[in-house]
Amino acid sequence: MRLLKKALAVGLASAMVFSMAGCGAGSKGTTAAPEATTAAETKKEETSAETTAEAVKDAVGGDVADKKVGISIYKFDDNFMTLYRTELQRYLTEDLGFKKENVVIQDGKGDQAEQTNQIQNFITQKYDVLILNLVQASSAPEITDMCKAAGIPVVYINREPDTQEEQRWSDDKINATYVGCDARQSGTYQGEEIFETSNKGDINGDGVVSYIMIQGDPENVDAQYRTEFSVKALTDSGMQVKELLKMRGDWDQAKAQQIAQDALTQYGDQIEVIFCNNDAMALGALQAIEAAGRTVNKDIYLVGVDALTEAVQNVIDGKQTGTVFNDHFSQARTAGDMAVKFIKGESVDNVNMVDYIKVTKDNAQEILDKLK
């Protein structure tokens, strides 16, 4: 009987968690990068949060409120990860019932050595589970071994360790998992957005789509795959392409503005498409495009990824051709759910992927409403 009650509670908890993840309702995001977030700053989810927390409490056979979650974000000063961490903190404390003081979020400041120290401190203080957005995904084997030795499960987010490492977790039954999106999908959507324009990206009609590519940090698989698959979607559709320039903008608006400005000076009208690996960089590129007197969707195309509020508004206003929703609500909630599963001692798949959503003028308003 007791077992049945527990099983029902688990079912209820996950059903609620997943239906909430699916509906995309959540806290209001801001694309500014505040110094730190507190749960009090985030918007309260309407009705079912308390019930969900109750169900989770039953399901773990105790109170998650007493469990400690250590989180480290690769750097706070990142537009997308700011939205992500705000939702993660809100979900853990308001919906899953962790005590605010037991959810500690550290800023990795873009420095792997500093972040490794933070993780070491979490381990020394016997945190129950860690949620980590690594500065360098290539540090995953070392960090995983540190956590494993201490018996602490780890949920990696956003920066995907390589497949060999992920395979090791399942082969060696290590309590580690990755929650993210398959970046190949986002790249493909970007290429499709260009192919679906009236001239398939070939504005000057010379039979070739000439583009520049502004990349994120190239160590990150998101940057690698978006770069590769955006172009591949065009060539797979039979288009000829010419890369005029490929440069790293490190996901950063100001760096991308400079790159786009220099490229527009050097290549002028030859540039038909600017691919940006994320929206922060697309916002920078747009500043340069407007300063150069060019007009998006008329004499140049521009695409990004993430669906930052400003970028989605730009899609509606015709100042950005398209973007791709990098669903931080579902990713944050899945990461929280995996942390709870580890605490409950349940088995967890080594990789958990969330879908991207293509954003064009057709659905931009709908996506913007979800973000608000």
Ligand code: BGC
């Ligand atoms: C996002 C970028 C972000 C990066 C951080 C990517 O998935 O698209 O905006 O800067 O993650 O790792």
